[in-house]
Amino acid sequence: MAMSDLIEKFLLQLLDEMGGVAELQRGDLAERFSCVPSQINYVLTTRFSPEHGFLVESRRGGGGYIRITRVSPEPTALLMHAINAVGGAIDGPSAAAFLKNLLQAGVLSLGAARLIGAALGDAALRAVPRERRDAVRAGILKQCLVHTYHVL
């Protein structure tokens, strides 16, 4: 088993114990495994990338740190599925359910979900005749999701 695998395993276990967020110092970890610090970067980029469902933040200088956060894996797949599932019309409650799901899956931030919710509400669509609102709502929702997909 390569050293990178050991480091990965260590970090995964740490993440489990810490409930999804682990904060550490690169030098410490490197010392613990008797390797050069830059090897930690290698492990982070190859095994803790966003595609693998992790977010890595860091800060340099005195008191610097590296923070690894477990996020939902494969947001793009979920988004694609959601976009296809919206269809040509969608009523308010269904749209709200969609947003709630994507929020809980971590694909949308709370702020984004609420913002889209505001754009989809009946208050926002007052200028649209009732019988056409579901179609308009679908168009807006889809476009917002497509936008989110592109931003990801």
Added chain:
Amino acid sequence: MAMSDLIEKFLLQLLDEMGGVAELQRGDLAERFSCVPSQINYVLTTRFSPEHGFLVESRRGGGGYIRITRVSPEPTALLMHAINAVGGAIDGPSAAAFLKNLLQAGVLSLGAARLIGAALGDAALRAVPRERRDAVRAGILKQCLVHTYHVL
């Protein structure tokens, strides 16, 4: 956690307790944290800059002071004005200009501005007859801004 972070935290809490304005003496604060006075300046410039939403005033000499003021109430006024200015209908370019202004004023994040832009675009409103799009757009934009106002 670096000392600068501790000082920042202390000041933020003080600002909360004081309702947005904190007045203090550089030497006192430095002594409290056992650091050199210039470290206070470092914290102020790196964490309480105007971009971060703070105003820092000071005076030297006997009875000198440093006053930190939270200047986030500004965005709410801008938002109110914008909401009132939208009116009952708004075309695409005008809406884009609105968003750009609010973005530059720091009222909207880049992500939020783009998201609203996506919800307002012709692609999202293709289910709406052209002659009614400006009215629908105004409704959505207004509702998004109202939502942002409530979140602030």
Added chain:
DNA sequence: TTTAATTTTGACATTTCCTGACCAAATGGA
């Protein structure tokens, strides 16, 4: 056995933090 992919290492760059020496302004008393 070759060839390609992955891992490991180290030199160098960049960012952030902390300190201290020196500078500038306001105050107050002689």
Added chain:
DNA sequence: TCCATTTGGTCAGGAAATGTCAAAATTAAA
């Protein structure tokens, strides 16, 4: 007025972290 005292400001440099990149070593695949 003059000057000593009391504040805060500025700047440069060292220290403490992380980031980058490419070459060397190893391992896996054809």
